[in-house]
Amino acid sequence: MTTAPPTAPPPEATLLTQFTALDTATVSDALDACGLPPGQGGLRPMWGRPRVAGFAVTVALEPLADGPTGAHIHTEAIATAGPYDVMVVANGGRTDVSSWGGILSLGASVRSVRGVVTDGACRDVAQARDLHFPVFARARVPATARGRLRQRSTGEPVALGEVTVHPGDVVLADEDGVVIVPRDRAPQVLETAQRLADRETAIEADVRAGIPLPQAMRDARLAGTETPR
Numbered sequence: 001m002t003t004a005p006p007t008a009p010p011p012e013a014t015l016l017t018q019f020t021a022l023d024t025a026t027v028s029d030a031l032d033a034c035g036l037p038p039g040q041g042g043l044r045p046m047w048g049r050p051r052v053a054g055f056a057v058t059v060a061l062e063p064l065a066d067g068p069t070g071a072h073i074h075t076e077a078i079a080t081a082g083p084y085d086v087m088v089v090a091n092g093g094r095t096d097v098s099s100w101g102g103i104l105s106l107g108a109s110v111r112s113v114r115g116v117v118t119d120g121a122c123r124d125v126a127q128a129r130d131l132h133f134p135v136f137a138r139a140r141v142p143a144t145a146r147g148r149l150r151q152r153s154t155g156e157p158v159a160l161g162e163v164t165v166h167p168g169d170v171v172l173a174d175e176d177g178v179v180i181v182p183r184d185r186a187p188q189v190l191e192t193a194q195r196l197a198d199r200e201t202a203i204e205a206d207v208r209a210g211i212p213l214p215q216a217m218r219d220a221r222l223a224g225t226e227t228p229r
Helices: 011-020 024-033 075-080 102-110 125-131 183-208 219-223
Strands: 052-063 085-098 116-122 135-137 149-154 158-160 163-165 170-174 177-181
Touching (some): 011 170, 011 183, 024 170, 024 177, 024 183, 052 158, 075 102, 085 158, 085 170, 102 116, 177 183
Parallel strands (some): 052 085, 085 116
Antiparallel strands (some): 052 149, 052 170, 158 163
């Protein structure tokens, strides 16, 4: 019986694997070099030290005023998300009400979603931790979204802090914060970030070898105008 050759991973998976090998600081530097908005802080992992890279599935929330509440927030977006995706929630940075909770973490985990970044607060952190589901948020709060928030849109561009996130953009999050890479610029940013990472590795090797720090950290070298030795 002939064994079928292993199937090569799709290009999307390869792209995300390459971004996952980098950190947000390096990718932020690459975004600067490419004339794009840099990374942002204040969006912290709510448990552990995860590093997550995925394609943005966007949801925008708004305060609940008069009128119908609509479907439960996030449920439709989670139902269509998959193993290459990261949920991105726009909630204007509010920290007085949760914009993500435990049942949502469970639902996303079942769909093999890679994590969530919410511009607001979350709750049920212990449940997310038990599920090994990465949650990046601005704060923790026990107050429910029920009766306080409703979903304004899904699958549309949203604001994450000072950055506009389009569906399908690359999202990378770790202990330092979050970077957003426009999907059509992802190959350029990735190549630049990998080059910067190689330079930093060479500089660190020089420092460990005893080369004085001012010499190792030459401005031209850090700027990328010299080739590492």
